[in-house]
Amino acid sequence: MSDGLPGPATAPGRLSRTAVVVTAVLLLAGTSLGYVLHARHRPAARPAAADASFGLGGPALYFRDLRGPGAGRIAHQPLPGSADDPGAGDRAPGTRTTGGPACDRFYAAGGTALCLRAEPGVLPKTHAIVLDGRLREVRRVTVPGIPNRARVSASGRMLSWTVFATGDSYATSSFSTRTAILDLRTGYLVTSMEQIPLTIDGVRHHAPDVNYWGVTFARDDNRFYATVSTKGRTHLVEGDMAHWSAKALRENAECPSLSPDNTRLAFKKKVSDDPAAPWRLYVLDLGSMRERPLAETRGVDDQAAWLDDGTLAYALPGEDGRAGDIWTVPADGTGAPRLAVPGGSSPAAVR
Numbered sequence: 007m008s009d010g011l012p013g014p015a016t017a018p019g020r021l022s023r024t025a026v027v028v029t030a031v032l033l034l035a036g037t038s039l040g041y042v043l044h045a046r047h048r049p050a051a052r053p054a055a056a057d058a059s060f061g062l063g064g065p066a067l068y069f070r071d072l073r074g075p076g077a078g079r080i081a082h083q084p085l086p087g088s089a090d091d092p093g094a095g096d097r098a099p100g101t102r103t104t105g106g107p108a109c110d111r112f113y114a115a116g117g118t119a120l121c122l123r124a125e126p127g128v129l130p131k132t133h134a135i136v137l138d139g140r141l142r143e144v145r146r147v148t149v150p151g152i153p154n155r156a157r158v159s160a161s162g163r164m165l166s167w168t169v170f171a172t173g174d175s176y177a178t179s180s181f182s183t184r185t186a187i188l189d190l191r192t193g194y195l196v197t198s199m200e201q202i203p204l205t206i207d208g209v210r211h212h213a214p215d216v217n218y219w220g221v222t223f224a225r226d227d228n229r230f231y232a233t234v235s236t237k238g239r240t241h242l243v244e245g246d247m248a249h250w251s252a253k254a255l256r257e258n259a260e261c262p263s264l265s266p267d268n269t270r271l272a273f274k275k276k277v278s279d280d281p282a283a284p285w286r287l288y289v290l291d292l293g294s295m296r297e298r299p300l301a302e303t304r305g306v307d308d309q310a311a312w313l314d315d316g317t318l319a320y321a322l323p324g325e326d327g328r329a330g331d332i333w334t335v336p337a338d339g340t341g342a343p344r345l346a347v348p349g350g351s352s353p354a355a356v357r
Contacts, residue, residue: 054123056080056141057105062114064356067313070112071104072329073349080106080121080141085313085355086334086346102347107141110153112352113311116162118190122153122169132169136190147195151184155261155309156352159223163191164230164247166221185218185232187247204234205253206241213237220261220309224268231262231271242273242290259290261309263318265337269293272300272310272318272337280305287320289337302335302343311353312337319346319353 060080062068065088071081083102109121110132119137124130125148132153136145151169158165164187171182187196196202199218204211213236221232230245234254242259245252259273269292274285283305290297300318310320318337324330325348332347347353 054108055143056107056137060103060105061140062117062119062356066356067319067332067347068106068112068114068119068354068356069332069347069350070109070352071102071106071350072324076104077329078110079104079108080112080352081350082106082356083347086319086344087313087317107135107137109135109352111156111167113156113158113354114356115158115160115354118158118162118165120156120158120165120167122156122167124153132167134165134167134186134188136165136188145188145190147186147188149184149186149197154183155185155220157221157223157309159227160225160266161227163227164189164223166223166230168219168221181217183217183219185221187221187230189247199232202245203251204243205251206236207254211236211254218243222262222264222271222309224264231264233260233262240276242271256290256295259288260285263310263312265312265315267315270337272312274306274308274310275299278305287318287335289318289339298339300335300337300339301341302333304343308351311355313353313355319355321351321353324349 065085066082067085068080068082071079081102081104107121110124111122113120117139119141121135121137123133130152132149132151134147135143138144149169151171154170155168166187168183168185171184185199200216215236217235219233221230223230228247232243234241234243239257240260241254242256242262243252243254258275261274263272271290273288275288276284277286278284285305287300287302287306288297304322306320308320310318313319316337317334319332319334321330321332328349330351331345332350332353333343334346335343
């Protein structure tokens with residue numbers, strides 16, 4: 007029986023293909039090694055669990071702390087603009103409360119937190135860890151890939167996470183994502199959203215290149231919004247959990263985030279081919295479907311979080327040598343960006 011490979015007379019061709027395979031393996035190993043080496047520069051002695059005295063309590067802004075010996079752990083401080091907020095700028099030491107779990111991406115709402123924790127390696131993995139109000143682990147799902155997005159519904163019932171399967175940036179065309187949805191009430195886990203029936207322009211869409219990311223949930227824990235990429239285009243989709251269906255609403259709207267009153271979506275819109283700053287933050291009114299650019303003009307590669315119905319928080323590369331900073335901006339297009347957390351990422355408002 008033939009094995010489909012060339013015979014001895016064409017051994018050079020076989021050797022050429024072998025060389026290509028070896029080269030590909032070495033390139034893959036090099037990419038994985040690069041990820042491992044990058045991970046080695048993260049703090050190595052981060053305690054995985056939260057301190058006994060650290061839990062969810064509000065009103066407060068929770069975030070991933072990027073400063074000092076606790077870098078990589080979750081911290082919190084007063085919500086910007088609240089009575090306890092000391093003001094803008096680089097706050098005095100001790101203002102933030104530290105001691106949360108170690109996470110690479112974090113979100114919390116409704117007494118539930120979602121902590122995505124990377125496990126580097128030749129084949130990197132992500133642990134999606136569900137935490138209760140005292141930030142104790144109640145469930146863990148481990149998936150291949152690199153942590154990217156995390157969301158919890160307002161009630162704390164519905165959770166979603168996205169990991170990069172390959173690549174490391176939405177600014178390239180080579181990335182692949184996997185997005186899951188977990189219903190804590192029923193325990194039902196959707197391991198990949200790719201199989202959800204999708205309608206684009208009124209037609210059922212079938213394609214092997216479908217990628218979902220950036221889920222955000224409505225107050226009813228049934229309706230959700232997300233980004234889908236297919237055939238070189240990105241779409242904002244509205245989904246229905248009960249009927250397990252999704253329909254595209256418009257193009258060029260990524261990483262949606264639904265306002266607390268459920269009337270508007272914040273999203274990042276591609277406005278430039280400059281890979282350093284391809285996106286700008288916008289807000290879409292779901293009633294009129296009119297969009298408005300926000301006062302933040304820098305390129306934001308984040309799923310913005312609503313602190314209240316009038317304010318958004320998001321992460322940007324840090325200033326003055328910091329790994330990252332959290333900024334806020336009014337959601338109506340007025341005002342100016344304000345530095346809220348020097349040395350932070352993954353903002354989440356807990357009330």
